[in-house]
Amino acid sequence: MTEFDPSDKLSERASRVEEAIIIQMAQKARDLRANGLDVVSLTIGEPDFDTPRHICQAAKRAMDEGFTHYAPIAGFPELRSALAKKLKDENGLDYDASEIVLSNGAKQSITNAVFALIDPGDEVILLAPYWVAYEGIIEMADGVPKVLHAGIEDDFKVPASRIAEALGERTKLIILNTPNNPTGAVYTRQEMQAIADILAPHPRAFLLCDEIYEYILFEGTHTSFAALPGMRQRTITVNGFSKGFAMTGWRLGYAAAAAPVARAIAKVQGTFTAGANAFVQRAAIAALAGDRGDVEQMRLSYMRRRDLMLNALATIPGIKVAEPKGAFYMFADMGIYLGKTAGNRHIAxxxxxxxWLLEKHLVATVPGSAFGNPNCIRLSFAASDEDIKTGLNRMAAGLAELE
Ligand SMILES: Cc1ncc(COP(=O)(O)O)c(C=O)c1O
Structure with a gap:
């Protein structure tokens, strides 16, 4: 009897989704380290700070108090109310607590929303550079990603006029991310208003605003798309605790949306998982109510490291960067170095x-193809000063070798 081979019998859906390049790069860096090489990683997509102590303590207390059972699918009412207040006070949004659904991370909130809105063949407009996960989620839902590009000359922001050209009958959703991963770009209120103006007459398109980096903002103010006149009904506001509160491993995010959409989101979540972790939700109540000193300290550290990285990059000829206004990434345009060679290695x-930078110069970065732009690399400054300095010194030395 021949042995059963499972590898060629996987669903078409599972086979078509590729492993993210970010994960591949991080794995390569780990493999080199395991071989004793001193690799500096600038690939990290999470705070390098630990979660503030009072949040950890609240989680421990919650466990002792018995919050170890299933939580309601959409989340504890107290947390949903606290979030409704946060959205009102900080973002000028009017959501009832029943219109807020907690999930296992913002990523699940986005997945829920996509499955709640997208039918096979529906188009989803992605504004590149974009967080790579969106594409896989849309493909899993049998939606069709339609990618619009912005280069460094646009400050990595897709102008509304380009969205107007792409918006069609099949468009069901636009995904906007501000502050942005991988560029740190922040859409201004005026830029968002221009998008709202073109969206307003559209009969069926929603907009998902991914605001996960809201608290990591270096200048100006954060605008929530749902706060723009007339946009509340067609916006899904996604946010979470991962980045601002340094809680990536806790897995807690949320979506706020008009009641019918919020109900559909909760239904999708109830189908795939259950309510988000009970004691984590209790800790999140403490995070919202507690002192924000740590959040501010982390923001200031990222800003200082951003400047450190910008100064170091300024000494390397030919690299173009747009100063990040938020998040903790820089998207460096390396166009001038492409087409060159290092020994017998062609850098196309x-x-x-x-x-090549990783293998020969032991500095790990993420190629821009992971974010819809093949000329750039993403550098994370959620890294120590030492790693930023060493990493960029190595990059400079490596790039100088290219001919
Ligand atoms: C733009 C963006 N949205 C969402 C997420 C995921 O957040 P969470 O950890 O809450 O799932 C990330 C994480 O890298 C991100 O960069």
């Missing part, structure tokens, strides 16, 4: 460049 794309 940013992916070749990132591989």
């Amino acid at each position: 794309t940013a992916a070749d460049l990132a591989d």
Whole structure:
């Protein structure tokens, strides 16, 4: 009897989704380290700070108090109310607590929303550079990603006029992320208003605003798309605790949306998982109510490291960057170095460049192809001063070798 081979019998859906390049790069860096090499990683997509102590203590207390059972699918009423207040006070949004659904991370909130809104063949407009996960989620839902590009000359922001050209009958959703991963770009209120103006007459398109980096903002104010006149009904506001509160491993995010959408989101969540972790939700209540000193300290540290990285990059000829206004990433345009060679190695794309920088110069970055732009690499400044300095010194030395 021949042995059963499971590898060619997987669903088409599972087979078509590729492993993210970010994960591949992080794995390569780990493999080199395991071989004793001193790799500096600038790939990290999470705070390098620990979660503030009072939040950890609240979680421990909650466990002792017995919050170890299933939580309601959409979340504890107290947390949903606290979030309704946060959205009102900080973002000028009017959501009832019943219109807020807690999930296992913002990523699940986005997944829920996509499954709640997208039918096979529906188009979802992505504004590149974008967080790579969106594409996989849309494909899993049999939606069709339609990618619009913005380059460094646009400050990495897709102008409303370009969205107007792409918006069609099949468009069901636009995903906007501000502050942005991987560029740190922040859409201004005026830029968002221009998008709202073109969206307003559209009969069926929603907009999902991913605001996960809201608290990591270096200048100006954060605008929530749902706060723009007339946009509340068609916006899904997604946010979470991962980045601002340094709680990536806790897995807690949320979506706020008009009641019918929020109900559909909760239904999707109830189908795939259950309510988010009970004691984590109790800790989140403490995070919202508690002192924000740590959140501010982390923001200031990222800002200082951003400047450190910008100064170091300024000394390397030919690299173009747009100063990040938020988040903790820089998207460096490496176009000038592409098409060059290092010995017998041809560097055709940013992916070749990132591989070579890692293998030969022991600095790990993420190629821009992971975010819809093949000329750039993403550098994370959620890293120590030491790693930023060493990483960029190595990059400079490596790039100087290219001919
Ligand atoms: C733009 C963006 N949205 C959402 C997430 C995911 O957040 P969470 O950890 O809450 O799932 C990330 C994480 O990298 C992100 O960069």
